[in-house]
Amino acid sequence: MENLENFRKETRAWLEANCPAEMRRATQTEEDACWGGRHWKFQSDAQRQWLERMAAKGWTVPEWPREYGGGGLSRDEAKILRQEMSALGCRPPLQSFGIWMLGPALLKYGSEEQKREHLPKIARGEIRWCQGYSEPGSGSDLASLQTRAEDKGDQFLVNGSKIWTSYADKADWIFCLVRTDPNAPKHEGISFILFDMESAGVSTKPITLISGASPFCQTFFDDVLVPKANLVGKLNKGWDIAKYLLTHERDMIGGMGTTSESRSLGQIATDTVGTDNGVLADTVLRGQIAAFEIDALAFRLTMERAGDMAKVGQAHPAVSSLLKYYGTELNKRRMELVMSAGGTDALEWEGERSREGRTARAWLRSKANSIEGGTSEVQLNIIAKRILGLPGA
């Protein structure tokens, strides 16, 4: 415990000395977040400095081993780092699907060469990754995917198409599920491969969503050659890696509902509907907000408890389905209340007053939470089968 307290003091001192003032203000727009990659344009010197300093300490990925660019911190130390960053208001220096999804999968399934090649570049924000999972014909039934990778000696020849590829148009590399044995049962003919998005035959087309934004693309592979060295794990055993990575994706999406907002629902509603003797004038809305806040706080504690249980070896592996399901449904509920509390102010779509319709767009964006990374219904199937052991689930 004493060591941890020392670590806390040192960490606070280091952050105070090294985190630029500009990086201690809450992110306002998507562009405020640093995603890194070959084509990344830093918003400011402060953003570049903050990434470089944190990467040098390995603190963009605090719990990864030092030899792969991580900080080599224990769980407790990493928690302290998060707490101290949050206390000072430090922005995350880097966010990426490499950190959240591919990294954990490579640490578990990658070869030594693959780890040494890819992990440090993720940690330093040099390569930005995207995820090639869903296909036009394969949504919830992901394992029915049809993108083919044929054996051509030293290389695979990849043909097919992926959809909902987040930021494919901005990514440098893709981690991709491909069918390598079309004759095997659907789960047993899938492999997990990595390739450069600048390879010949790769093209992307952004998809405009109901929010007006285009974070997702359809991605096309037309005779793309991929070296066999880029196969992760064993041939035709990619489904295990896919599932493992999905648990990390679910944790990431499930946590979205708990991101700290600058104004609470109670404050937003106080501004729009006013108060009567100290309580919100709209008492029905007040009750809905209170009910939401009860669930939101309890859910934050559930996430904390899941972490604590993992630490003592009591966690059920399917708990990520619980967190994904509950967290995303909660976030959708929150955004409905934000819209309700905001009234007509929240309906504005363009213009400075509404910050280009930020509220309405965020509300619409939240609807994808319970679809992406496995729908709520798929999570309930997983819980029914793996935790409750219900027959035929």
Place this chain on the structure above:
Amino acid sequence: MALVLNDEQTMLRDNARGFLAKNAPIAHLRALRDKRDADGFSRALWKDFVELGWAGILVPQDYGGLELGYVEAGVVMEELGRTLTPSPFLSTAVLAATAIARGGNEQQKKSYLPKIVAGELIATLAVDETAKHHPEKIAMPAVRAGNGFKLSGAKTFVIDGHVANLLIVAARTSGKAGDTSGLTLFLIDAKAVGVRAERTSTVDTHNAARITFDDVSVGADNVLGKIDAGWDVLEGVLNAGRAAVAAEMVGASEEAFSHTVTYLKERKQFGKAIGEFQALQHRAAHLYCELEVTRAAMLKALQTLDDSYDRSGAIVSVAKARAGLSATLAVQEAVQMHGGIGMTDEFDIGLFMKRIRVCQELFGDSNFHADRLARLNRY
């Protein structure tokens, strides 16, 4: 603090579960009900609880207790919830022990706490005067008379009120209904002149009474805490009771859920187990999530009572509100998924539904606690 039970707490849970499964299964409640037992609980079983140290689980060691925390008391409550065991644990070991240990003077602690530990005293808290919990609206007057006070009025749904030897009564010494100031707590002997207890027959066959006070004299040395400042003690005691009842609901609802999942796997209709139908799978999976989320809040509330007793209001309200709603869902789904058999008295599921309805009301239902949280968050 990690949101998991430590080794000692896990051992306590396992021991309590084993003991209650053997000595007080649901058949125990049925037997008390069917023979219309006058006490409504087993004094022999309470003696066993005393020997296990449970009566003094929260009592400081200086007064002979185990001096464990609310997490441990919650562990016992959760197990009592699983077996629906009626006992004076909540009234005496949680509410009264907390009130006296936290609010009493040395003389009061010395006279009552060792007796609670020894099982010689059943004590309870008398707060509510109306059908819905609303402690700041207490109106029952305690009027100064000579060196003490005179109390007149009635308290409703006093847990174990018909068997209690000692009543901790909240009454108004100044101010008006709705004020948190002006309340005072009194220690009143249940046999005092003018005190009358009328047992309330309740839907869950657990124990409560309506207590009337007819010009009851109380000496100044029987004031618990400060005159007019009873709220300071009362709020903490109520929070302890709320968290304890939340733990009981978590135990009862998980037990009902576990019976339900077993039934889904066994019951066959249309040639297959009904648990194969996705309509039921998704409802069961959703309910599982609700119960897990409640458990985290319940554990945090108990830990907060142990670590920062005076700052536990918000999290206790979260836990009690959640427990009320998720347990209600659990027993409703339990009866529905059991179908016709779930409606029969012979089957235990209905007993869980009855107990949860009572627990939902005790010390504020989910709406009360949502309102309280909104007030604490100033909207």
